Amino acid sequence: MSKRPLIWLALAVFAFAIAGAGPGFAQNENATGDTTQQPAPVETVQQNFSVVKEFRVERSLTPQAVACIECHKQETPGIFTDWARSEHADSNISCIDCHLAQPNDPDIAKQHEKYYDRPELPYGERKYFAPIATVVTPKDCSRCHPDETEQYARSKHANTIEIMWKIDPWLNDGMNSDMERKTGCFNCHGTVLKIDDQGRLDSDTWPNVGVGRVNLDGSLGSCTSCHTRHRFSTAEARRPEACDQCHLGPDHPQIEIFEESKHGTMYHAYRDEYNFDAAPGTWTPGVDYRAPTCAACHMSGAGGVMTTHDVTERLSWETQAPLTVRPSDFAAFPADTNWETERNKMKQICSQCHSDAWTDDHYDGLDNAVEEYNEVYYKPAKAMLDELYDKGLLSTEKFFDEHLEVQFYELWHHEGRRARMGVAMMAPDYAWWHGFYECKHRFNQFMEEARHLIETGEKAYVYPDFPAATGDTTRPVKIFGPQ
Numbered sequence: 034m035s036k037r038p039l040i041w042l043a044l045a046v047f048a049f050a051i052a053g054a055g056p057g058f059a060q061n062e063n064a065t066g067d068t069t070q071q072p073a074p075v076e077t078v079q080q081n082f083s084v085v086k087e088f089r090v091e092r093s094l095t096p097q098a099v100a101c102i103e104c105h106k107q108e109t110p111g112i113f114t115d116w117a118r119s120e121h122a123d124s125n126i127s128c129i130d131c132h133l134a135q136p137n138d139p140d141i142a143k144q145h146e147k148y149y150d151r152p153e154l155p156y157g158e159r160k161y162f163a164p165i166a167t168v169v170t171p172k173d174c175s176r177c178h179p180d181e182t183e184q185y186a187r188s189k190h191a192n193t194i195e196i197m198w199k200i201d202p203w204l205n206d207g208m209n210s211d212m213e214r215k216t217g218c219f220n221c222h223g224t225v226l227k228i229d230d231q232g233r234l235d236s237d238t239w240p241n242v243g244v245g246r247v248n249l250d251g252s253l254g255s256c257t258s259c260h261t262r263h264r265f266s267t268a269e270a271r272r273p274e275a276c277d278q279c280h281l282g283p284d285h286p287q288i289e290i291f292e293e294s295k296h297g298t299m300y301h302a303y304r305d306e307y308n309f310d311a312a313p314g315t316w317t318p319g320v321d322y323r324a325p326t327c328a329a330c331h332m333s334g335a336g337g338v339m340t341t342h343d344v345t346e347r348l349s350w351e352t353q354a355p356l357t358v359r360p361s362d363f364a365a366f367p368a369d370t371n372w373e374t375e376r377n378k379m380k381q382i383c384s385q386c387h388s389d390a391w392t393d394d395h396y397d398g399l400d401n402a403v404e405e406y407n408e409v410y411y412k413p414a415k416a417m418l419d420e421l422y423d424k425g426l427l428s429t430e431k432f433f434d435e436h437l438e439v440q441f442y443e444l445w446h447h448e449g450r451r452a453r454m455g456v457a458m459m460a461p462d463y464a465w466w467h468g469f470y471e472c473k474h475r476f477n478q479f480m481e482e483a484r485h486l487i488e489t490g491e492k493a494y495v496y497p498d499f500p501a502a503t504g505d506t507t508r509p510v511k512i513f514g515p516q
C-alpha cells in the first residue's frame with residue numbers, strides 16, 4: 034500500500050449533479066447503453082432525471098488509484114457510491130489504500146488482473162495495473178487505526194473461534210454438519226479463511242464477516258461486522274441495529290431485551306432526534322441522545338470513560354456461561370480485567386443520566402439474580418447431571434444425544450441466560466416470563482426425568498439416529514496447531 038501522507042483536506046468535493054437537471058444534461062446510460070449526452074426518450078419531464086448520480090473525482094491520487102475508482106464506478110456502482118459517501122473518501126483514502134496486496138499476501142486476486150486487458154472498460158489498460166487482495170483485515174485497518182485494532186484484538190469478539198472450540202459440544206462432538214455451521218454458527222462467530230488450489234478463497238469459508246474470522250494474515254475478526262463496507266460509518270455502529278444480526282434469538286436475545294427496556298422504548302420514540310453523527314469520541318449522553326443504545330453502554334466513551342473496541346470491558350459478570358463467574362475467572366478465555374474496575378466504568382456511564390443510588394440498586398438486583406440462578410437452578414441441576422453420569426445412567430460419550438442433556442443445556446443456555454440478561458439490561462418480561470418462569474418449568478421437568486432414572490435404574494434413551502452429526506471435529510490448526 035502507498036505510504037504517502039494522508040491528505041486531510043480533500044482537494045475537491047463531489048459534484049452531485051442530479052435533481053433538476055434538464056433534458057440536455059441527463060446521461061441516459063440505462064436505456065441505451067450509450068453514454069454520450071443526449072436527451073432521453075421522453076414522455077414527461079420527470080423521466081429525464083439521471084438515474085446514475087454523477088461523482089467527479091478530482092483529487093491527487095495516483096493513476097492506479099484513479100483506475101480502481103473509475104472502472105468500479107461503472108462495474109460496481111453500489112460499492113463505488115458507498116465509498117464516495119464515506120469519511121474515507123472525504124479524507125482521500127481510496128480503494129487501493131485498503132485493497133492493494135501486501136508482499137507475500139496469500140490471497141492475491143489473480144483473476145482480477147484480466148480486467149486490465151479490457152480496453153472497453155474505463156482504465157482497462159496494463160499501465161494502470163496494481164495487484165489486489167479481496168479480503169481487508171483488521172491488520173490492514175491497523176495502519177491508520179491502531180488503537181481500535183489493538184482493543185478489538187483482545188476482545189472476546191476477536192477470539193471467539195478459539196473460545197468456541199475450547200468449550201462447545203456442537204463442534205467438539207461433531208453434532209451438527211459443516212453446512213449448518215457455515216450458514217449458522219460461523220456467520221456470527223466467523224470462519225477460518227482458506228484458499229483453494231487455484232489460489233481463490235475457498236467457498237466453504239467465504240464470504241464471511243463474522244466477528245472472530247481468522248484471516249489469512251493471522252489477524253482476527255472483521256471490522257465490517259459493525260461498520261458495513263464501504264461506508265465504514267461510526268453512526269451506523271452506534272445504533273442497536275448494528276448488533277442485532279447476532280445478538281438476538283432464544284439464547285442471547287439482547288436486542289429483544291433492549292427493545293423491551295425503557296431505554297429501547299425511548300430509542301424508538303426519540304431516535305429521530307438522536308445525533309448519531311457526532312464526531313468520534315464526542316457522542317454525549319443527554320446531549321446527543323436521551324437514552325443509551327448498546328454501543329453507548331458497552332463501547333462509546335462518556336464522562337471519564339474512554340471509548341473501547343473491547344466489549345468485555347465494563348462487564349462484572351460472565352452471564353453467558355453455564356455457572357455465572359467473574360470475567361477473569363472464565364477458564365476458556367480469562368479476561369485480563371478486575372470486575373470492580375469494570376463495573377465502575379459501566380456505572381460512570383449510567384451516572385451521566387441517573388443518580389448513584391438508582392444505579393447501585395440496579396446492580397444489587399443483578400447480583401441477587403446471579404446468586405439465585407447459580408445456587409437455586411444451576412448448581413442443583415449440575416449436581417444431578419453429574420450423579421447420572423457417575424451412575425452410568427447417562428452416557429458420557431457425546432452431548433445432545435440424550436434428552437436430559439438437551440434439557441440441561443437449555444436450562445442454562447436458553448432460559449438461564451434470558452433470566453440473567455433480562456435483569457442485567459432492565460427487561461422484566463425476559464427476566465421473568467422468558468427467564469425465571471421458564472427456568473422453573475425446565476428445572477422441574479429435568480428433575481422429574483432424572484429422578485425417574487435413579488429410582489428405576491433405567492439408562493437414558495440414546496438417540497440412535499441423531500441427524501446430521503457429521504461435522505469435522507478437528508480444531509483449527511491456525512489456532513491450536515497440528516493435532
Ligand code: HEC
Pocket residue numbers: 097098100101102104105108109128129132133142145148149151154155156157158161163164165166167
Ligand atoms: C478496468 C476495470 C477495473 C479496474 C481498473 C479495477 N477493477 Fe476491480 N474489478 C473489476 C471487475 C469487472 C470486477 C468483478 C466484478 C464482478 O464480479 O461483477 C472487479 C472485482 C474487484 C474486487 C473483488 C474481487 C473478488 O475476488 O471478489 C475487488 C476487491 C476489486 N475489484 C478492487 C479493485 C481495486 C482495489 C482496484 C484498483 C487497484 C481495481 N479493482 C481496479 C474491474 C476493475
Ligand code: HEC
Pocket residue numbers: 101102105109112113116121126127128129130131132167168169170241242255257262263265
Ligand atoms: C477502508 C478500507 C476499504 C476501502 C477504502 C475500500 N474497500 Fe473494498 N472492501 C473492504 C472490506 C473490509 C471488504 C470486505 C471484505 C472482507 O470482509 O475482508 C471489501 C470488499 C470489497 C469487494 C468485494 C465485496 C463484494 O461485495 O463483492 C469489492 C469488489 C471491493 N471491496 C471494491 C472496492 C472498491 C472499488 C473500492 C473503492 C471505490 C474499495 N473497495 C474501497 C475495505 C475497503
Ligand code: HEC
Pocket residue numbers: 039120121124126130131169170171173174175176177178256257260265266267268313
Ligand atoms: C490509509 C489509512 C486508512 C485505512 C487503511 C483505513 N482507514 Fe478508516 N479512516 C481513515 C481516516 C483518515 C478517517 C477519517 C478521519 C477519522 O475519523 O479518523 C477514517 C475514518 C474511519 C471511521 C470513522 C468514520 C465515521 O463515520 O466517523 C471508521 C469507522 C473507519 N475509518 C474504519 C476503518 C476500517 C474498518 C478500516 C479497515 C477495513 C479502515 N478504516 C482503514 C484512514 C484509514
Ligand code: HEC
Pocket residue numbers: 189196197200201203204209214217218219220221222278279280281282284285352353354450
Ligand atoms: C445469530 C448469531 C449466532 C449464531 C447463529 C450462533 N451464535 Fe454462538 N453466540 C452468539 C452470540 C451473540 C454470543 C454471545 C452470547 C451472550 O453473551 O449472551 C454467542 C455465544 C456463544 C458461545 C459462548 C461463548 C462464551 O464466551 O461463553 C459459544 C461456545 C457459541 N456461541 C457457539 C456457537 C455454536 C457452536 C453455534 C452453532 C451451533 C453458534 N454459537 C451459533 C451468536 C451466534
Ligand code: HEC
Pocket residue numbers: 171174175178181182185190244254255256257258259260267270271312313314315316328332333334340342
Ligand atoms: C462490535 C461492533 C464494532 C466492531 C466489530 C468494530 N467497531 Fe469500530 N466502532 C464501533 C462503535 C460503536 C463506534 C463508535 C464509538 C463512538 O461512539 O465514538 C466505533 C468507532 C470506530 C472508529 C471511529 C473512532 C472511534 O474510536 O470512535 C474507528 C476508526 C473504528 N471504529 C474502527 C474500527 C476498526 C478498525 C475495527 C476492526 C478492528 C472496528 N472498528 C470494529 C463498533 C465496532
Ligand code: HEC
Pocket residue numbers: 189190192193194196197220221222242243244258259270275276277278279280327328331332344345348351353360
Ligand atoms: C457478527 C456478529 C456480531 C455482531 C454484529 C456483534 N456481536 Fe457481540 N458478540 C458476538 C459473538 C459471537 C459473541 C460471543 C463471543 C464469545 O464469547 O465467544 C459476542 C459477545 C458480545 C459481548 C459479551 C462479551 C463478553 O466478554 O462476554 C458483548 C458485550 C457484545 N458482544 C456486544 C456487542 C455490541 C454492543 C455490538 C454492536 C455494537 C455487537 N456485540 C455486535 C457476535 C456479534
Ligand code: HEC
Pocket residue numbers: 273276280287288289291296325326327328330331347348349350351352353354376379454457458
Ligand atoms: C443501559 C445500558 C445497556 C444497554 C443499552 C445495553 N446493555 Fe448489554 N449489558 C449492560 C449491563 C449493565 C450488563 C451486565 C454487565 C455486568 O456483567 O456487570 C450487560 C450485559 C450484556 C451482555 C452479557 C455479557 C456476558 O457475557 O455476561 C451482552 C452480550 C450485552 N450486554 C450485549 C448488549 C447488546 C447487544 C445491546 C443492545 C441490543 C445491549 N447490550 C444494550 C448494559 C447495557
Ligand code: HEC
Pocket residue numbers: 294295296318319322323324325330379380382383384385386387392395459
Ligand atoms: C443517556 C442517558 C441514560 C443512560 C446513559 C442510562 N440511562 Fe437508564 N434511563 C434513562 C432514562 C431517560 C430513563 C427513563 C426514566 C423514566 O422512566 O422516566 C431510564 C430508565 C432506566 C431504568 C428504569 C427501567 C424501567 O423499566 O422503568 C433503569 C433501571 C435504568 N434506566 C438503569 C440504567 C443503568 C443501570 C444504566 C447504566 C448501565 C443506565 N440506565 C444508563 C437514561 C439513561
